[in-house]
């Protein structure tokens with residue numbers, strides 16, 4: 001069966017093996033962020049409507065579940081804003097009915113959380129990853145270029161209401177662009193808002209690939225550390241790890257080993273899977289995998305899609 005609305009699964013360090021679901025058409029979004037890696041928004045809208053047919057999404061998921069091992073997560077993401085679909089709650093319900101053990105994550109730009117229906121739709125998700133890059137109208141305009149009817153204060157109130165009612169985990173992502181949204185004053189306000197939303201994690205990210213607007217500068221590690229210092233919460237983490245590599249910083253062998261072991265402990269992976277998930281050079285990974293095999297920490301298994309690496313199970317524990 002050819003899938004049109006589900007994609008992957010892709011291994012990721014944060015979620016394990018994650019199957020993606022895209023409920024809107026390409027670049028249908030409430031925002032037109034200057035850093036968007038999918039390019040400019042072609043349908044800037046606040047209208048919740050069935051952009052893709054619910055029955056077909058359901059059929060694809062049912063087919064996938066029947067013919068593949070379970071992923072760790074089903075993640076609503078893609079190249080637009082998933083809460084624009086009024087079917088998102090029904091699709092989450094369907095996944096939970098079919099596969100109650102698979103965790104459900106939703107990546108959202110948070111702009112529709114002021115709508116009680118949207119908050120209700122997301123209630124059965126296990127993890128919601130909203131983003132909040134601006135806390136003043138000027139910065140909101142500059143970085144997120146929102147649909148005209150959107151008001152940043154309303155968005156923030158929606159996030160706070162969601163934080164107060166949601167039983168799952170919230171990981172709040174803040175995308176930092178130096179000179180655009182990292183002024184101290186802005187970050188001080190953000191700090192208070194984060195306290196009210198009370199997310200389990202605050203994740204700082206920055207540009208990895210070219211955005212919708214040319215010439216943007218990614219934040220450096222130092223920039224992100226400065227932001228983390230101002231937000232000053234125990235649960236702030238810099239997830240833009242890839243920038244260390246892109247900027248030529250060296251990742252230590254111990255760190256690389258820990259990242260690989262953590263990833264393949266959840267699910268066997270090929271070298272290509274690991275390269276995509278961890279952004280580590282293939283050559284380095286090949287050397288590391290050979291060493292880990294010699295040290296009896298991992299084993300390799302040939303399968304149809306290639307050579308898979310997995311951690312060696314401790315026989316005393318099984």
Ligand code: SF4
Pocket residue numbers: 029030031032033035036037038041079080081109
């Ligand atoms: S919210 Fe996400 S999909 Fe929409 S424009 Fe911003 S980065 Fe792109």
